[in-house]
Amino acid sequence: MPHKCTRCGRVYDDGDVQILKGCSFCGGKKFYYINTKNEIRDLLSNIDIDNLDTRKKNFKKSIIDDREIESIKIIDDGLYQLDLDILMRRDEIIIEKKDGSYALYIPSLFKNINIKKR
């Protein structure tokens, strides 16, 4: 049975060395078993057959969200949402403007500009 870290929620396969050493992500030493049969039973009991259409829409939306490519979203003047992970991992900067259009910036334009030396 897989084990789940009680601190950060990371899941390890049965027999994984990290369960003995401690969680590789947060260092936590406490794990609990995940009873997959119970999880499936809970999942099944939560499905609302009467509202399948809405669920389908939500599912589609979540797929679109996962494919988000913009590093910065301009929601409105003075309102910005930044994806630090994408900004740190990728060289290009993709900005979604408030009208829904996208702007792509070449990284070299941003690199080490306007460095104020004290």
Added chain:
Amino acid sequence: MNAWLSVRERFWSFINKIFGKKKVKIGLYGPPNVGKTTLANKIIKDWTGEELNGISNIPHETRRVLRKKDITINADRSSLKLDIVDTPGLATKLDYHDFLKYDLSEDEAKNRAKEAAEGVIEAIRWLDDLDGVLLIMDSTENPYTQVNITIIGNIEARKLPLLIVANKIDLSDAKPSKIMEAFPQHTVIPISALKGENIEMLYKSIYNHFR
């Protein structure tokens, strides 16, 4: 002349190989208002005697990367030359409404949010150019934040040396032990940049960790 330069470069390269680096570029990173600029000022004042400004209670006071070159710190009868790079606070959301409560006009607040967003990009671009990172956290705040976890994950992936600084230990509700528990794989140094508490331990750690 060129031959002399070449010999000199080779000599220093040889010395650096034996004794470690003698000059390192260290970036001060972290969420807004954790005391990055206060710490940068403390380091600069302690080792150069210079006074620098740019601190306030309003978040995102530092909106441009600021660099101070050639600060020599001494530890254990040896010295290390640092370039200190103070960066704007990293955040996932910038909302001008948050600045309105600090008596800024709407235009000033919107402009501050825009500059803060530019500052975040500039800070991240600087990561490519550093030898090590001091990640500053507020000991009175919960360390399990998206910003902290994202920064640590990325710095680990880049294999950049990292020291975590648990700042503001002078405050009564400070719990630096929570930061130590949260990131046990990294060295955490509890300090108060404002009061100078435990600052000597930080200097020794910088020397040992980044040289």
